[in-house]
Amino acid sequence: MDNKAKLVCNRKVVITGGECSGKTSVIQNISQDGFLVVEEAAILIIDAINKIIGVRGQIEWWKNNPWAFQELIWRKTTLLEDMVSNDAGTVFFDRGIFDGLAYLDELSRQEERFFREKYAVNRKYDAVFVLQTLNDFKDRYESGRASTYENSKRISKKLFDIYCGEGILTQMVPVMSIKDRCSWIYCHLPWTEGIDVQQQEKNIE
Numbered sequence: 097m098d099n100k101a102k103l104v105c106n107r108k109v110v111i112t113g114g115e116c117s118g119k120t121s122v123i124q125n126i127s128q129d130g131f132l133v134v135e136e137a138a139i140l141i142i143d144a145i146n147k148i149i150g151v152r153g154q155i156e157w158w159k160n161n162p163w164a165f166q167e168l169i170w171r172k173t174t175l176l177e178d179m180v181s182n183d184a185g186t187v188f189f190d191r192g193i194f195d196g197l198a199y200l201d202e203l204s205r206q207e208e209r210f211f212r213e214k215y216a217v218n219r220k221y222d223a224v225f226v227l228q229t230l231n232d233f234k235d236r237y238e239s240g241r242a243s244t245y246e247n248s249k250r251i252s253k254k255l256f257d258i259y260c261g262e263g264i265l266t267q268m269v270p271v272m273s274i275k276d277r278c279s280w281i282y283c284h285l286p287w288t289e290g291i292d293v294q295q296q297e298k299n300i301e
Contacts, residue, residue, distance in 0.1 A: 106182060107287065108220065110192035112255050113227030113269075114248030121274045122227060122281075123190050129278065134180060136190035137172035141165075163207070166196040170215040177219070186285075193219045194262060198254040224259040224266040225281050226252055231271060
């Protein structure tokens with residue numbers, strides 16, 4: 097692990113965004129830069145279900161069972177996050193525990209209380225970066241991820257609002273090259289110089 101990855105100990109950073117926001121490419125680049133990255137639970141769950149009932153079956157199942165689908169993701173997310181040691185340094189998470197709330201259209205008070213008591217207790221993040229949806233949006237139906245450009249932008253806005261509502265420093269990352277996005281994220285970490293929170297007023301539309 098290089099010196100860049102040793103910016104500070106025990107810092108948890110979430111990288112998130114709607115579908116086709118360039119998140120996977122950014123996460124891969126961050127990993128190549130020497131940081132510890134925790135993989136996305138949702139992709140692991142989707143791939144596992146695809147192998148059992150196929151892509152079409154998986155899409156139909158989660159559309160009919162959104163709460164059960166998110167529970168699988170939340171369980172996997174907590175398992176993956178709990179595997180990170182306390183001295184791992186600056187760690188980047190491919191989505192966080194609160195992402196699932198953006199994909200549930202309606203959540204009763206009882207359901208939200210259940211989520212918070214069972215999955216969100218002591219889930220703390222130091223910073224969240226929401227990637228704006230890429231202009232050259234490409235659907236990924238063949239992999240079991242069904243979305244549209246408009247829906248991806250809607251999800252990104254919901255993610256931004258949800259994490260802000262949790263009191264976590266949340267920033268919207270504009271569309272740039274992969275390298276430039278990663279550099280932008282590194283410069284806007286709250287424990288490094290160069291952060292400009294007011295920029296979010298311009299970036300979120």
